[in-house]
Structure formats: structure tokens, C-alpha cells
Amino acid sequence: MSIIEAKLNGIASQTGKVKIIVAAIILIIMGTLPFWGSGYMTNVFLLIFLYMSIGMMWNLLSGYAGLTSLGQQAFIGIGGYSVAVLTQVYGLSLIWGFAVGSVVGVVFALVISMPIFKMNGAYFTIGTWIIAEALYIFFVKWEFVNYGIGYPITAAYGIPMWGLYLASFIVGIGSIVIVTLLLKSRLGLTLMAMRDDSGAAEVRGVKLYRTKLICYLIAAFWVTITGCLLFLNQAYIVPSSAFTIDWTIACVFIVIIGGIGTIEGPIVGAVIYVFLRQILYGFPGISNIILGIIAIIIIIVAPKGIMGYLNNKFNLDIFSIRRRIKR
Template sequence: MSEPSHPSSDWRRFIAISALLVIGLAAAPLWADRAGLRLLGEMYSLLTLALLWNLLAGYAGLLSVGQQAFVGIGGYTLFSATIFLGVSPYVAILLGIVLAALAAALFAPLLFRLEGAYFAIGSWVAAETIYLVFTMIPQLGGGAGMSLPAAVVRGIAEDRSTREFIIYWLLLAAGTGTLFGAYALLRSKVGLALTALRDNPTAAASLGIDIWRAKFWTYVGVAAAVSAVSSLIFLQKLRISPASGFSLNDWTVTIIFIVVIGGIGRLEGAIVGTAVYFLLREFLANLGPVYMIVLGTIAIITMIFARRGIWGFLEARFGWSLLPTTRLPPHEDKI
């Protein structure tokens, strides 16, 4: 992380502010009530999914509409591994990560033969196929789904509040871990390749970047991370069904909305988009179906007038950058 191009005073300030923010949020059980914690936890989980989808679509050019496949795999692995194998929820989460990564590694060679809109449709079809398979397994409750037994839940902590705190902290860790992990990734040499890929795949290929490999590892890594955060989401929900685990609306459409509004191909975009989405939802939820119409209208307006989203607009207009990845050239006398 200690890239020499980063001015050290800025760097120290960045670390100090981030640390204060994370500590403040980690102390939320002290200042927020149960509903507040749940809302924050949900924000972290959607922020994580948005950051991950942004890496896929915004950088690696993989416009996936099938990320719900890995949400479902993560959730179901948590439930079935704890119930049928009797392992602890933490082991089940690790198992979910491995299974989602394996599934992604199997899909990738098939889906990568498709490009652009065809890849999008292909990823959706793949997710629907997995969804249908899960509805047909009677041991997993078929279409009705399954619940997490109380004994498993107590494996995390005996009393309810402690349990909720732990899940809250795990979601916070997932959110901050993904944010700073993605930032570190984008500042690394892999990030240089992904950013080049974002801007111009033709030129990237001709300059010696292994595009297939960059896309493959992004796809597999994102699937694994999606599965991890999904296990936490369903650990909180305590119930899963194929319809909720593999929901296109909850796990992909909402996420695409967040990233498009906030700014695709910019890390900050996912943060801004998540904030805007939750503000709209909290203020407009009582409007009923009109709420969806408002969301759709906002998305369309953003796509027409600010194609790089709210953050892309601010960045172009004011030169703002919260998480700068720009590599500065060396000083002239050092060349």
C-alpha cells in the first residue's frame, strides 16, 4: 500500500480519518438502537455488493446480471452445512466462499465466450438455472426454503443482543474490508491492468496484459466475496428460500441501480450510490409503488445526463477524489 507516489502527509490524514470513521461505526451498538443497527448492517451489505459489482462491471467489463447465483450459493451453504454437517457458522461461511469460487471458475470459461449484452444474458441464465436446481432439492425445503435452527444461531452467542452485535461487526468488517481491499487492489499492478481494461480493452491486449486472466480472477474473487457477505446477510435473516436467495431484484437490480447512480468505474461511486439509495428508500418507502417509479426515473435521468454517475460528475467538475488511485510521475531529476 505504501506506494511512493502518494504524498505521505495526505496518506497519514487518509488513514487517520478512515480509522476514526471505522471506530465510530464499530461503536454503533453504543449509540444506535436495534433497528438502527439492522439498517446500518443492511447498508454495509449492499455497499459491499455494490463495490464488488463495480469491480466486475466497471473495471473488468463483465456486465453480470447473475450475481444472485453467488448470493444464493453463500446463503444455502451456510444453512445446509450447519444443519447437515453440523459445522459452526464460521466454517460454513468459509465453505460457502470455496463453493462460490468453484462455481464461478466453472462458469467463467463458458460465459467468457460471450461478450457485452450476451455475457449479461448468459450470466442471468446461469443464475436462473442454479435457482431452479435449488427449488427441486427436497432436502433444502424445495421452493419453501429452510430456517436456521436455534441451536446453530446460539453457536454465535447465547443472547440475542450479543448475537446482533457480532453480526453487525462482521458486516462492518465485510464492508470496510471490501472497500479497502478493492482500493489496495486498484492501486496494485493488477489494478493498473483493470483500469486499463476499463478504459480500452483493445489497447490493453496489445500492450501485453492478459485480459482473460484478469477477468477470470476478478470474476472468481468477486463471487467468493459475494458469497461471504451473503452468508452474513442470511445469518441475520435466519430464513432462506430460492426466491429470496436467488432474487434478481434484491441482489442484482438494486446493486446495479446503486452503482449506476453513484458512478460506475469509480470506487467512490458505490459509496455515494449506497447513501443515495438508502436516503431515497427511507424517505419514499411510504409512497408504495410510486417509490419504484421514482427510483427508475432517477436512474434514467442519471444515465442520460451524468453517464459516470453522481461521483463521476463531481470528479469531472471539481476534481474530487476520495480514494485516489492516480499514479504520479517521478520527479524529473530522479529519472
């Protein structure tokens, strides 16, 4: 082993240690937040983790797999309704809501994947949106889910703040871990090859349909779980709030502002998005306009998002998914 190689390995090892220490400190601080922070701080970070989770999954689809979906609200709604129906109508425990919701979400994703994966680009995007809208109309006319009346989720009243926060924390951090591991795996390589040039990737042996499907099902599963928590936090669900495209708009904002195609992007984007919403509540009527102007300014200044800009400028790569050739 040459001296240079030894030095490089030493540097890499040192960087790895710094990363682990910083990550551990952050996780400890955030994981224990409800026990030392104020209720408001806990609630804000709870929202950050949930929005981070749906943003991370949208980034996985759009930023890495080239599947730009405008229909992620379908899975959020399925998650919320699973919890509501099973706890409110059948009196089952919350865990059943999560279990059934995740299964229904994945099965639904599997079913709709058959027609929409035959579409590409803008057609796929519009197809996912239409399916989510159709699901909304179906729910408002479906007696089993109480039409458009929806449900209060009274089981949520008794959940302590720290319990809901920790569940959201796990889901938020879990989304980072899932995406990072996925992208570091062989599947991650195929995803990026597919995103960059699906034709070339297919010629080189990448199984497009299978790769897309795995990615789509993982995102569906995690977004459904996140939807369960979003509506537990809200304790009330109606189709108009469950299947609103606002959820996907939030994802797009978070990812575009934070940096599409980066793992750090949705984290930064979620923090900014939730903070802005907290600040802008005091501007009734113009809050969305202000949000839009901020988004436009950031897109003009940093077209690749904040983390894309910082990564280019400072060569940062916090959640590195680069492969190193073993020597």
C-alpha cells in the same frame, strides 16, 4: 530536489495525513456504532455495509474489468444456502457455513467462467443472467436443499446485533480495501487497460483470460461471503429470494447512482439506496416507481453518477488509484 518538488511532496504528505485522520475517525465511529447508536441505526448501517460490499464487487467487474454481470445473485444465493444447509440440516457452526460457502462460490465461479468468458459484451451479461436463473430452477427442484421450501436459519436468532453488525462492517470496509489495493496493483492497470480497449491491451501483452478470471473469482468470493451475512440477517431463505435478480438490480442502482468506475461511487450509492428503501416502505405499491424516477433523474443530471459528477467538478479523488512516477 527542487523547491517545487519539496512543496508538492509536502502537500501530498499533508493530504495523506488528513485522509488517514478522517478515515480513522470514520472507522472508529462506524466500528463502535452498535455500542452507542440505536438498534435501528445499527440495522440500517448493517444493510449499508452489505449492499456496499455487493455494489463494490459489481463495480469492480463492470466499472473496471468490463465484465457487466447480471448474475451476481447466484453467489449471494450460494452463500445464503451454504449457511442455511450447514447450520440447519447438519447442525454445524456458522463458521462452517462461511467457509464452505466461499469455497463453493469460488469453485462455481471457476466452472462457469469457462463457458461465459468466451462471450463478450452483452452476450457475457446475458450469459451470467441465464446461469443465475438456471441455478434458481435447479435449487427449486433439488431435494438436497429442500426444493422451493427453503430453510429458516434458526442459528441466526441467537446472534447479537452487534456481532452481525461488526461482521457486516468488516465485509463492507473489506470490500473497499480489496478493490483499492487491487486497482493500485499491477493487476489494476491491466484491468483498466482491458476495460478501455481489450484488443489493444492484449496486443500490449495483457493476459485477458487470466486477468478476467482473477477479478471474477475475487468478486465471487466476496459476494458469497456477503450473501452469507445477508441471509443470516434475514434468518430465512428460499430460492425465490436467494436467486432473485433484485440483488443485481440493487447493485446496478447503487453503482450507477453512486458513480460507476469510482471507488467512492458504491459507498454513496449504497447509503442512498438503503435510505430510500427505508423511507419508501411507507409508499406501498409505488415505492419501486419512486425509486426508478429518482434513478432516472440522477442519471439525467449526473450521467456518471454522483461521485463521477463531484470528481469532475471538484477534482476529487478520495481513494486515489493514480500512479505517481517516482522521482
